Amino acid sequence: MPTETLEILKLLVIKTGVYQLSLGNVLMIGIGCGFIYLAIARHFEPYELLAIGLGAILINLPGHQVGVMSTEMQAAGVLGLISHFALFQNNLFPPLIFLCLGAMTDFGPLLANPRLILLGAAAQLGVFVAFFGALALGFDLKEAASIGIIGGADGPTTVYASAKLAPHLLGITAVTAYSYMGLVPVIQPPIMRLLTTQKERKIKMKEMRKIPKLAKILLPLIMMIVIILLIPMSAPLVSMFMIGNIFRESGVVDRLTKSAQNELLNIVTIFLMLCIGLTLDANKVLNPVTLKILALGLVAFAIGTAGGILLAKFMNLFSENKINPLVGAAGISAVPMAARLAHEMALKEDPTNFLLMHAMGPNVAGVIGSAMVAGYFLSILQ
């Protein structure tokens, strides 16, 4: 065989992905497949984990530049362009998701039992504990804040804060947040059982009163004004959330509300999750830092859950209308998984105890609380 032909063949072999494949890539492809399995077989956050898994597999197939922004934009593909311009450079996705979440949120439970809003604040304790843990483990302030936000159990907020404070950690913090959100039914129950007695878990909360429509319209407006005046850096997330909610409660822009709840949310979810998956490059993710973040994220989730439960118990010391402490666990903003879990755990103890709507109050407060914490960190550290 002529030497030239051999050279060409050699070049072809070198150019194949197989030749460039590293052990790390294989491992990350395996993890990507794991996410896909969890999404399809176990139904753990399928809307997130399926696309993240696919993105992780794609980025770990070597030899292409899809998802990697370079001077040759065409090679980066649609996903490369979108992740560069809409995620890293301008951070458009999280506020858009907040608009959609606002359009899906009912503030009724919060209005019916306003004191539950404090449980959403207590659950943010996990953020600050994880923040300390991260500082102790040698992360700098911005990285620590970005890791701490995982404890808010709010995917879009984690993405938003990480992209601004520590973009190099974005992939792993986002995946940790979304994975743990999917694992809420596994992480929370032992903590909930440990911190509550059977008698407390059986507490039936007072029936909710009917809320006038005017209150539902005014609340998001007031919240938007107050929160943004006090923590202006939370405006990109909080404003979109409240605008979406006012669309919903106004009752006069049904088409906009439905578009936000369905089409827009679906489109943004597709691209955000694929782009997060694309950040899981073996070269960036496979290091001891990732293990530390996974551990800190778990601690943050656990402390956040405990914070909500303990505050509910504390409030019961001074109140005649007892709060079932299980709803405190819904203070982390994994909507609606945490609320559903509190409801299911109460049902196990007493099949006639329906906690879902009560748990939605702290759950919604948790979303607002985590956006405020992100705004707080950004105000000071950015």
Place this chain on the structure above:
Amino acid sequence: METIAKITAVNGWMLATLGVLSVFLVLTLLLVLIVVLVNYTAKREEGSAARVQVPTGMRVLGENAWNDADAGDALSNDYKTFLASLKRQ
């Protein structure tokens, strides 16, 4: 802002404590506002419900009369009867 960053960089405890306090403070403020808002709107709703239930029915008739000539006539007849009854008293 730089000063705050410098202080908090030295003392992480301060940053976290301030964070927890500010979240609680803002949400407590919102709690108060929600209570006020709910009470206000509930009273407003009760008030409007009470207005509809005026015992004589005159007010309801009067409101309809703006859009309904027959009802207007009915109102005026009703009103005349009402005045007459007052005179009798």
